[in-house]
Amino acid sequence: MTLLAIQDVSKSFSSHRALDRVSLDVMQGEFISLLGPSGCGKTTLLRVIGGFMSADGGRVIIDGQDVSSLPPERRPLNTVFQNYALFPHMTVLENVSYGPRRAGASRKEAEVRAHEALEMVGLAAMAPRSPRAMSGGQQQRVALARAIVNKPKLLLLDEPLSALDLQLRKRMQIELKQLQVQLGITFIFVTHDQDEAMAMSDRIAVMSAGRIEQIDEPETIYRRPKTRFVADFIGEANIVPMQKDGRSLARDAAFDGVLRPENLRVFTRAESLPDGWLSLPATVSASTYVGGTSNIYMVSGDRSLHARSYGVLPGDIREGVEIIAGFDPADIHILEG
Amino acid sequence: MFTSRLTLLWLLALPLCVFTAFFLIPLGVVFVASLTTQDGQFTLSQYGRVLLDGYHWQVIAVTFRLAILSTIICIVLGYPLAWYLVRIVKWRSWRRACVIMLILPLFTSNIVRSFGWMVLLGRTGLVNDALLGAGLIERPIRFLGTETGILIGLVYILLPFTVLTIGNALARVEPSLEHASRDLGAGPLRTFCSITFPLTMHGVMAGGIIVFSMAISAYVTPALLSGGKVTVLAMLAFQQYSTVFDFNYGGALSITLLTFTMALIGISSWMTRIGVHEKKGN
Numbered sequence: 001m002t003l004l005a006i007q008d009v010s011k012s013f014s015s016h017r018a019l020d021r022v023s024l025d026v027m028q029g030e031f032i033s034l035l036g037p038s039g040c041g042k043t044t045l046l047r048v049i050g051g052f053m054s055a056d057g058g059r060v061i062i063d064g065q066d067v068s069s070l071p072p073e074r075r076p077l078n079t080v081f082q083n084y085a086l087f088p089h090m091t092v093l094e095n096v097s098y099g100p101r102r103a104g105a106s107r108k109e110a111e112v113r114a115h116e117a118l119e120m121v122g123l124a125a126m127a128p129r130s131p132r133a134m135s136g137g138q139q140q141r142v143a144l145a146r147a148i149v150n151k152p153k154l155l156l157l158d159e160p161l162s163a164l165d166l167q168l169r170k171r172m173q174i175e176l177k178q179l180q181v182q183l184g185i186t187f188i189f190v191t192h193d194q195d196e197a198m199a200m201s202d203r204i205a206v207m208s209a210g211r212i213e214q215i216d217e218p219e220t221i222y223r224r225p226k227t228r229f230v231a232d233f234i235g236e237a238n239i240v241p242m243q244k245d246g247r248s249l250a251r252d253a254a255f256d257g258v259l260r261p262e263n264l265r266v267f268t269r270a271e272s273l274p275d276g277w278l279s280l281p282a283t284v285s286a287s288t289y290v291g292g293t294s295n296i297y298m299v300s301g302d303r304s305l306h307a308r309s310y311g312v313l314p315g316d317i318r319e320g321v322e323i324i325a326g327f328d329p330a331d332i333h334i335l336e337g
Numbered sequence: 338m339f340t341s342r343l344t345l346l347w348l349l350a351l352p353l354c355v356f357t358a359f360f361l362i363p364l365g366v367v368f369v370a371s372l373t374t375q376d377g378q379f380t381l382s383q384y385g386r387v388l389l390d391g392y393h394w395q396v397i398a399v400t401f402r403l404a405i406l407s408t409i410i411c412i413v414l415g416y417p418l419a420w421y422l423v424r425i426v427k428w429r430s431w432r433r434a435c436v437i438m439l440i441l442p443l444f445t446s447n448i449v450r451s452f453g454w455m456v457l458l459g460r461t462g463l464v465n466d467a468l469l470g471a472g473l474i475e476r477p478i479r480f481l482g483t484e485t486g487i488l489i490g491l492v493y494i495l496l497p498f499t500v501l502t503i504g505n506a507l508a509r510v511e512p513s514l515e516h517a518s519r520d521l522g523a524g525p526l527r528t529f530c531s532i533t534f535p536l537t538m539h540g541v542m543a544g545g546i547i548v549f550s551m552a553i554s555a556y557v558t559p560a561l562l563s564g565g566k567v568t569v570l571a572m573l574a575f576q577q578y579s580t581v582f583d584f585n586y587g588g589a590l591s592i593t594l595l596t597f598t599m600a601l602i603g604i605s606s607w608m609t610r611i612g613v614h615e616k617k618g619n
Contacts, residue, residue: 083513
């Protein structure tokens, strides 16, 4: 069932087109990430959905109801803001019970529900504290509790983990995903971190210059990117000139073939190449060994190649050595157009 | 650490000297004078003269009424103005022009401004002419020599202080806090009452205290606009010093004004703190 439908939404700031006829359908209970570099329009899209910004054109439909002209307080959704936006003059409990109070609950009832939400994020003991005296991770949880306390159908999250350190961010990714499954709320998660989007999402919408370039499951986005932008933005990509059928190399770059570094291998002799594999002669320009994986950077003609393998490199692969870069044509993905 | 402490001491020495020489010592002189007779004997009779006389209480009431009303009016007018400057004006140069217009009156002499208002507020002044011409009134309103006239003069001078302090506080309220409030189901009015206003309260308080203390000690504006018909405490004190040369009685009047002012400011900030505490409590 479609919970959120975005239809042809556009938004311009003076001469800059922040959103260019964006359409998107989100299913009930789905975890969707809006992924893209800064300035791609992902935050603008989130603000349009939340009602903090009006679109120049197009419609936002939530649960069959056109909410395009409704103010934020009348939309059936809640938001976790990037800087948490906790009310500094209220305690944690007051922050979390603010939503239920506005929804018409009595003070007592609101506090009971706030306690439940705080328990869900593991902060029930912090209820009487001031959010200003809390760590970033704790503030993040309070913001989350405050956003889910009214049990919205749709939760918008605007880069909620970007201010946390790496360790905490990884832990929160898992907790957030668990919470989403447990509550069954639809999440729309804005991020510029591709690992984060990959780890958590059911589907990822990759955005660039105000458009959605591709929307698919993480694996499809990685294995079969539709555009060069998506191929470069998600993971690393070697671009290899291919024939249209994807079976043999082309002399003039007729079609761009996307090859992930883990699918490119390095051989010292042409004889050791497996049957059916394609190869490019290359010169090693640099190599690194990082925590279990080795990276080999090569130059082949005027293009640079990157191969990644697990384990230590053979000693004879050094800078300046001529080698053969080989790959299975089954691993290559041809970009359309 | 020693060097910084020593440096700090040096840095503080100069302002401390200035503060002592030009503020504490004169205040001490006035205080001592208020407690002595003309020939230097200790006495409380000056305060007796001030506090046991019904006339003085009447003057104190007028003084405080004027100061409290101008504070309230300045806040009520200043808040929307500050809102306009901070939230609505998008064009930077226009905002700067507005701020300059706002503080421009402060560049002219207090006396000149008050005379200006005397001209405007007179029986045949611009204000009455305009009101008569518009058919809003039938007879000219008497402004000069009334508390209303003084109030207009005071608000005119003191308004910039509330606009600037409230504007400063408003600019510091993060828009995302208001967004969060709206997101949680509060309408614009509820958001203002629960989020924006409490977060700008310190600016309102700061502006209020500045306006109140300047209004209560104002001399020139009330003296010129009262036409001798309204008397405030500062005018009485000035009379004693400049005309009667009774420094002891004048000192007692000044100290009385200071004490009442401090008490009122103390009570109001204590009440605000209690209010904040109570909110925290539940």
